[in-house]
Amino acid sequence: MQLVDQKKRSSQEELEPVLYAALIDSMCQNFWPMLFGSVCSAVAALLTALKTGNVWLWPCAVLIIGIGTIRAFQMRKYERRTAVLTFEQAKHWEPRYAIGAMIYAGVLGVWCFLTIFGNDDAVAHMVCVAVTIGYTAGGAARNYGSPKLIQYHILLACGPMSLALALHGGFYYVGLAVLLVLFFIGLKGINLSLHAIFVKALTSSFREAALAGQFDTALNNMPHGLCMFRADGRLAVMNHRFSEMMNLSDKLVQRGGSASDIIDACVSAGSISAPSGRMILAEIENTQTRDMITTDPDIARNRSLSWTFQPMAGGGAVVLLEDITERRDAEARISHLARYDELTELPNRVNFRDEIGRLLSIQQGADQLSALLFVDLDQFKQVNDTLGHPCGDQLLCAVAGRMREMLRPEDFVARFGGDEFVVFQQNIRSHEDAAVLARRIVDRLSERYRIDNHLVEIGASVGIAMTTAGVSADTLLKNADMALYRAKADGRGTFCFFREEMAQTVEARRILELDLRKALANEEFELFYQPLVNLKSGRIATCEALLRWNHPVRGTVSPIDIIPVAEDMGLIVDLGRWILRKACMECMKWPEAVSVAVNFSPQQFHQRDVLSEVRYALEVSGLPAHRLEIEITESSLLRNTQITHDVLSQLHSLGVRISLDDFGTGYSSLSYLHNFPLQKVKIDRSFLEGIDTDRPLTLLRGVARLSADLGMSVVVEGIETTEQLELISADGAVTEAQGYLFSRPVPAVRIRQLLNASHGRRAPDDQLIAVSSRSIA
Incomplete structure (x- = not known):
């Protein structure tokens, strides 16, 4: 019952083109077995003809020799092909093979029938039965790719033989006919099983090959380099990306060297340094999940590589390699932009704030005096409005250049935004040093600039805050800002030191603003x-x-x-x-x-x-x-x-x-x-x-x-x-x-009284003035 079900599924199953071509290819590659089988069958036919003297057996022997030889050389022609059999070619070869096989089987069946039914020679009977059964069994093994062809082969070759045995009569002949029928039925079932097993094996093989191809495609197209080592330290898998990044030869990859060989080759290729190679090899041998970054020995290339080591369950390790040069460059660029002004390349507000906080913490308790100068450009807005923002940007760069020229190496300058700059002057002796620098800044920045063939004149105002014990960076900046506000109020183009009364004025202004908001709301x-x-x-x-x-x-x-x-x-x-x-x-x-x-x-x-x-x-x-x-x-x-x-x-x-x-x-x-x-x-x-x-x-x-x-x-x-x-x-x-x-x-209320007095009756001017004066009094 199971064999019947398998037969039905096999006959109903729609084979894939590649599987169909593989089955046809398995049947057609049998030149030598085909030739030897044909020779044996022809010899047996000639022996029966000589032994029995039946003249009808001679034509059968000739047909067996001719058809067998033609089929054998047909298979020879097929085997000399170099290309893989395609689906269209398989459809061409299958009918040619099947027709030859069925004709050959039919000639064998006729030979057996004439040999057994026409005489009582037991030797001839034994020869034809043995040869036909052997050929049928060999054909069933050879043609498992086509179950229908086997069925036709059994029917055409063995059917006449069993019929002749039954018609010959006698208990043993009839019994042998029945046994042969049962044998042929079993042979058919075996063939169906072989066909199902082979189809399943081919299907699995193709699926594994397809999966392997997909894996190979994915492996060699992934952006990361991948290298896999077995438990014994030998190379198992390496994708193209890894070999390209490490500049390794294909021979080394195909040879499947050890981890030490691979790393030595990477060092020899100049992709990594020798110390980095030793660290990588140690991580592979330790088989622990780790990450590390190596830098390229070639300074001009300046490449950064990220290595990830992942142990495998059965031993060995997987190494992932990523080129992170662009990412690190981008991170460095972002970090630079976060702390430096993109236009002038000066430190920005955040950078300045952190640096001043650090310097002030160093100076705590030390007998050092420093000054913070808040610089604001005068008439800068007019430059932007008249000449445009590109000229304004060039002017800011020129101002930054002059500021750098005036400062000592230990001084620190930053652009706070817009047209505001801040200078931290370290290690000065007195307030006079800060005043001298402020005057130099005002004078130098007020000199003419040449911007795109335009002569530009601006000014500068400076607010100065001196450091005191325990002062914070925020307080220092706030004090310098208040001093700058006073310098601008005094007429611009000058500088002013912070004084405590300025803070009181600002605080009074802040309180007034709060009261004003409250008064408006109420x-x-x-x-x-x-x-x-x-x-x-x-x-x-x-x-x-x-x-x-x-x-x-x-x-x-x-x-x-x-x-x-x-x-x-x-x-x-x-x-x-x-x-x-x-x-x-x-x-x-x-x-x-x-x-x-x-x-x-x-x-x-x-x-x-x-x-x-x-x-x-x-x-x-x-x-x-x-x-x-x-x-x-x-x-x-x-x-x-x-x-x-x-x-x-x-x-x-x-x-x-x-x-x-x-x-x-x-x-x-x-x-x-x-x-x-x-x-x-x-x-x-x-x-x-x-x-x-x-x-x-x-x-x-x-x-x-x-x-x-x-x-x-x-x-x-x-x-x-x-x-x-x-x-x-x-x-x-x-x-x-x-x-x-x-x-x-x-x-x-009072204005209404005045209006009533004014418009109640017409009064001379002196009377109106008198009324108004009395109302005021």
């Missing part, structure tokens, strides 16, 4: 208002909103102290938004003829949503746009001229009035009056100095007349005396006045 501010009086009507036309802060500890803080800090902190936008909304809501409580003026800082004016903020303030307060007056300074007009013009035009289209504040304190460009949509000009109080003389008065009246001729209202600030008021209002060009003569800035 709305601790208050608005005061100072009136602007119309000189023709004598009434208050506008009130300027001014910020006040009543600090619980500091008392009243001046806007002069608040606004710069808020601008530096970036709080001026939020603070200005609060002032705008508060002033608009307060103005709604005043007479309709009175407007409110709100100052806009440059930062607030150039925010992207300034137009939306103004619209929102007017909307939530209900204030008509013509009752809002926005005061801007010349600094607001200097930046982004086109954008500024567009914003002012949009505000003007809303109905908001635009006033130019403090005219005369900056550039006082008359083009502002012409190019921007301004409705009012406020002349600064500085014009009132010496107004009782001809020249200042003429200048003030000229500016006022020019502004009036351009269709703008003119306001003079800082009026404190009646004489000043009479002088500025004499020619009628000035339309409004503001100052202590009328009123100081007062809270919202």
